[in-house]
Amino acid sequence: MSAAVGTVRTVLGDVDPAELGVCDAHDHLFLRSPRLPGEELDDPAAAEQVLRAFAAAGGRAFVQWTPAGMGRRADTLPALSRATGVHLVAATGLHQAVHYDPSDLERRYAGLTGFFTAELTTGLHGAPEGVRAGLIKVAGDFHGLDAHTRRVMTAAAEAHHATGAPIAVHHELGTAAPDVLDLLCEHHGVPPRRVILGHLNRHPDLRLHRQLAATGAFLALDGPSRAHHATDHHLFDTVAALLEAGHADRLLLGGDTTTRTARHAPGPTHLLTTLAPRLSREFGPDAPHQLLTANPSRAFAAEWRTAHTTG
Numbered sequence: 001m002s003a004a005v006g007t008v009r010t011v012l013g014d015v016d017p018a019e020l021g022v023c024d025a026h027d028h029l030f031l032r033s034p035r036l037p038g039e040e041l042d043d044p045a046a047a048e049q050v051l052r053a054f055a056a057a058g059g060r061a062f063v064q065w066t067p068a069g070m071g072r073r074a075d076t077l078p079a080l081s082r083a084t085g086v087h088l089v090a091a092t093g094l095h096q097a098v099h100y101d102p103s104d105l106e107r108r109y110a111g112l113t114g115f116f117t118a119e120l121t122t123g124l125h126g127a128p129e130g131v132r133a134g135l136i137k138v139a140g141d142f143h144g145l146d147a148h149t150r151r152v153m154t155a156a157a158e159a160h161h162a163t164g165a166p167i168a169v170h171h172e173l174g175t176a177a178p179d180v181l182d183l184l185c186e187h188h189g190v191p192p193r194r195v196i197l198g199h200l201n202r203h204p205d206l207r208l209h210r211q212l213a214a215t216g217a218f219l220a221l222d223g224p225s226r227a228h229h230a231t232d233h234h235l236f237d238t239v240a241a242l243l244e245a246g247h248a249d250r251l252l253l254g255g256d257t258t259t260r261t262a263r264h265a266p267g268p269t270h271l272l273t274t275l276a277p278r279l280s281r282e283f284g285p286d287a288p289h290q291l292l293t294a295n296p297s298r299a300f301a302a303e304w305r306t307a308h309t310t311g
């Protein structure tokens with residue numbers, strides 16, 4: 001397995017991947033969407049509690065996949081990281097169109113590549129000066145890609161080429177990953193090892209998972225989750241199938257807490273208190289380190305380029 005190259009761009013600066021530590025590779029401290037009324041994650045004190053509990057259970061790094069325009073509270077992230085000692089990685093990018101006001105999207109479309117690139121290299125919108133994003137979050141649709149998601153992914157690919165940033169993908173109910181890799185990698189030349197495919201356990205097609213892992217892309221599995229309980233019982237079979245096929249170095253795990261309800265139980269700490277011991281029992285004592293520390297250090301490390309921002 002290759003070692004991590006480059007640095008992980010956290011909200012407090014670039015970090016040696018070897019220093020990242022135990023990582024929740026896909027989660028949310030803050031999230032707001034018209035699709036989730038009453039379930040906003042918008043309370044810094046609650047976010048700090050989550051991080052403190054995560055740190056007390058041995059957690060050292062937390063990657064927030066909330067993209068621009070969804071209440072990611074970039075203003076609070078550096079102070080939360082300082083207060084809790086947990087490395088935080090923030091996202092630029094955009095989600096599916098349903099999460100935005102249409103006029104807001106029209107305004108954003110004009111300079112999308114430049115916006116993503118600037119957030120990765122100059123500063124995250126709404127954050128204290130010099131705080132930068134460490135990944136680009138994009139989204140697919142159910143078993144396909146619409147004009148909006150294609151547009152956002154094209155800008156993400158261009159921003160990747162300008163900066164070196166990893167691209168993390170929301171898959172609707174776990175579907176359309178082949179369409180995503182076709183667009184990002186075949187069409188736009190993003191190396192598959194720079195792409196993190198999220199939510200695949202929500203569509204537990206194990207044969208497809210093996211094909212996706214064989215491309216070199218990372219597979220980020222999430223849960224258990226109250227919001228997506230229907231596929232929770234597949235999580236360990238999904239991990240087992242990928243480990244047996246020799247893809248242990250492609251797997252990431254995250255809590256993906258998207259709602260207030262989900263935060264209370266099981267929440268991000270569950271990864272460390274419940275999943276990690278079970279990984280060890282099921283797959284051997286090296287599995288927790290591989291999936292929760294070694295793999296994220298490679299997935300989120302980038303050889304950052306100093307980009308000239310373009311529209």
Ligand SMILES: [Zn+2]
Binds near residue numbers: 027
């Ligand atoms: Zn998420």
